[in-house]
Structures are given as structure tokens and as C-alpha cells.
Amino acid sequence: MFNKENKSTRDAYGEAIFALAKTNKNIVVVSADLAESTRVQKFAKKYPERFFEVGVAEQNMLGVAAGLSLSGKTVFASSFAVFSPGRNWDQLRVSICYSESNVKIVSTHAGLSVGEDGASHQALEDIAITRVLPNLLVISPLDYEETKKAVIAIAKIKNPVYLRLHRQTSPQITDSKTPFQIGKANILQAGKNLTLVGCGPILHEAIKAAENLKKQNISVEIINCHTIKPLDKNTILKSLQKTKKLITLEEHQIAGGLGSAILEQVVSSYSVPVKLIGVQDTFGESGKPSELWHKYKIDSQYIEQEILKIIKNPR
């Protein structure tokens, strides 16, 4: 399944936006001094008239993006997830969401996997602060190919979107033919004993855990819920009606993330034993991604252990 080389979601963004720009002349990119890191520099070089560098000024970046959208443009605003939506949430709320601006906030370097840069640069709250905003779609793609499809899909719609991406390379789980539809969760593998719903590259840890558990005759249904808002309640509910047990997984704080969205919108009306896996109300620190995932209990080892717990003792 994973014999291909690892690739990053930010690279997928850079390539997709570059390719899209050729046919879609309406696309413009705004950057806050992170064109290289967010991989939009290739776009910037080829289409300088459609690239706007605002400097280290994330608040202004979103205001300028809103203004460009008023002039009819489809705007991609790129920075790191800690800064955007972290630094410019008020601008996101009023200039973008309340105004229904055609702006895509594409932020890389989300999650613990930023690694050595440490806690100040590890966005673990961005899903929580974006999914509470009316009119905003929130998407966290699984891998390289899915990110490309997500970029193409969000360029076609007028809604404001938050697209959560990552710096580090990760396994390619999907391929160019895997379907992708905003708001439609994908079942990565079918199973009958437990449903695991997650988003982002961290889902690879769940796949590893599930692989191990096959030896014990445990089959896990893994759902890639790339769109956190709007949530695909039906796909999750159908799976829960079958397995009656739920684990959620995200490289994000448990509070306010995908797991809590599922509690609010699915488990609130269909009660099952549930365990939310994510960062437990703490900041991260410097370290290698795999070390951090282990220490902060979102790696395959922890997932496996929690699956076993919930299956053996559901209540």
C-alpha cells in the first residue's frame, strides 16, 4: 500500500496552485513572507502580477485578500497555521467569513509534526477556532494526492475555506483516482468491530494500528474525514450503526477538534462508547515528529492500545 515515496501536503498545494493558475486566470495568491515555506514561490515566479507579498503581516494579508475577492478574484492566502488563523482570527471572522469572501486560507505547518521548531510553531488549535466560524469550510487532507484534489475543488467554489496542511512528508495513502468530494468522508478500509474517524496524515498511524490488530482478529473501519465542516454525518453514523464503537484521531487538541465535532453532531443523537485521541490540553515541544506523536499519545502504539481497551470493555 505504501511503496511510493513520502510526499508533503504543502508540496501538493504548491504544485496544484501552479497548475491551476494556467487555466484559471482568476486565481491570485497572497503571502505573508512565507512563499517558499508554503510552496507558492513557483506560482510567484511564473505569475508575478497575480502574486501579492504583504510582508510579515497576517492581519493585512486577510484584509487584502478580502479586497481582492471583492474585485472578483479567487484568492489563496498562504501562511503557517499558527499565524493564520492564529494571528488574524478577527480578520478571518469579519473580513472573510461574515463577508462571505471568496478567500481560501491555506496554512501549512499544522500539528506537532512541525517538530523541532517547538510549541510556538505547532498549530494544535486551528481546527477549533475555524470550525466555529459560520460560512467557513474546514478541510484537512489526508495526503499529497488528496491535497491536490482539495485545492482544485475549493478553487471551484465561492465559499471561504480553511485548508489545513503539513510541512513534513507523509505516506501516500490515496492515488490520483481516489474519489474526493468536499463534505464526503471516505472509508479507507472497511471493518466491523470499531469505527475510527480521523483527518490528516496522522491517519497513517491508525492504519498501522489496525494492521497490527488484524492478527488478533479485530477489524477496524477507518474513515478519512477530510472535511471537518460540513461534517459527513451520514457516513459516520452508518459506520457506527454497524460497529457500535468509536475512536476519533487528530493531530490537534481534543478540545474543539474533529472528535468534538463528531460528538456534537453524531454521537449526541446516536450514543456509542467513544474515545477521543488527540493532544490533551497541553502545548507541544521540540523533537522529531515520531517522538512527539509518541509522547503526546497520538501514535499507532497508543491508538492500538485504546482500540483494545474500548473493544474489551466498551462501557
Next chain:
Amino acid sequence: MKDYSLVELKNIANLIRQDIIRMTAHAGSGHPGGSLGMADIFTALYFKILKHNHELPHWTERDRVILSNGHICPVLYATLAERGYFSLHLLKKFRQINSPLQGHPHQHSLAGIENSSGPLGQGLSIACGLALGAKLNKQNYQVFALTSDGEHNEGQTWEAIMLANKYKLNNLINIVDVNGIQIDGYTKNIMPLGDLKAKYQSFGWQVLTCDGHNMKDIINTLTKAKTSNKPVAILAKTILGKGVSFMENNFDWHGKAPNQQEAEKALIELKKYV
């Protein structure tokens, strides 16, 4: 478009001031002070300077007005109504439930409102984006941002000021309402702005000044600003509460509505000017 005389424009500004008093009094809340202070400038814009058509509010070549300090929306709503964008009767719905006239403007609630605002400091950035878009689209519209001196406390305002210079946005005019007052008191005490003219100039802008209550001066300054090869800041000296003696220069009236008695007193004063 009808060519209004100075006397006619002054009378229209006075009607707008009366609307502001009635609206805020009827709502029992809102921000009359800054609204009254900007009535002359709004009149000059919508009845003399702007390239626009109230019957075609979405005309793509129209000049854009981006109101950044959204709390003075009573003056925007009253001006749009007086200009014919919508019925004057609608002004009674200001701040009421199920109304397009929100306490702070919402972009999609009514034709003529170009942007949502409320939190200070966001408008100039939006205006910059619109000005960039005009250049990219090869459109000739001009962007008029309306900001307050108080919101120059916000760092984002200065981020936008830098950007306008970088991209040589000569299609951008920022009219700064210099009334020296913000919600908690005088700007010189809350956060001194120093020499705003020198600051703008050092950021690469052309700076013009005008008396924000002298209609001839306002029109001449705006006309001059339209031909600049740089972004232009117009520092418009205004008086908070202008036209109502007991409101003038009193920061209590930044965000307090007149009661019925105060409103009647204000309207008697304003009607004397016509």
C-alpha cells in the same frame, strides 16, 4: 448626475444629520458623534465626487467606498437613503430585529454597502485589496477608504499603509476622520498619534488636509486627491457631534444615543441651519 451647488450640498448634509439623530434616538443606541462629524464628507462623496449610480448599485466601474470604522454607519445609511439607494423609511429599522440596517454594516444586507466592518483597523486593508484588484483587472474605479484617527492605534492600519506605498496604489484615497476623540477620551491621552501628516509622508503617501466641515474645501481636496500618482491620505479635521451644540467635542456622544428630549433639542438646532 445633477450638479449640486454648495448650498444644496450643505442642506443635504443637514438632512443627513437629522436622519442620524432620528435613527439613533429611535434605536436607543448607536454612535451619533462620529456620524454627525462625517456628514459633510459623506455628502460631498455621494452627491459630488463618486462615480456611481444608485439605480445600478453593482455597476462594476463604480468607485468604491470602504467604511472602516463601521460604528459610524448611521451616516452611511442616511447618506445612501438620501441618495436614493433605498427608502428613507428604512432608516427607522436601524438596529432593529430582521433589518438590513445592522448596528455595524454587513456587506450583503443592502446594495450600496461595500464591506462588513465593526472591529477597527480592517478597512484600509480591504481598500488596498480592491485597489490592487482594479489594477489587475485594468479597471479605472477609485477606492475611498474612510478611517478614523482612533483606529490608527491598530497595527493593521499601518500594515496597510506600508502595502499601499509598496504597490503604488494611486487609485486609493484614505480619508482620515481626525476628530481627536475615541471611545474612552481624547486621542492625545488615550494614544497620542503624533504628527500623522509626517508619518504618512514618511510611508510614501501624499498627504492633503482639509476642514471636514467646509464643503468647498472638502470638494477641492477630494478632487485634487483623485489626480495623485501616489496613495493619498486626506486628514480631515472634523468635530465630533458637529451641528448639535451639546454633542460637539464631547466624547460621551461617541457611542450614546440621544433620548427623546435630547433628540428634539438636537433637531430644533439642526433645522435652524436650513
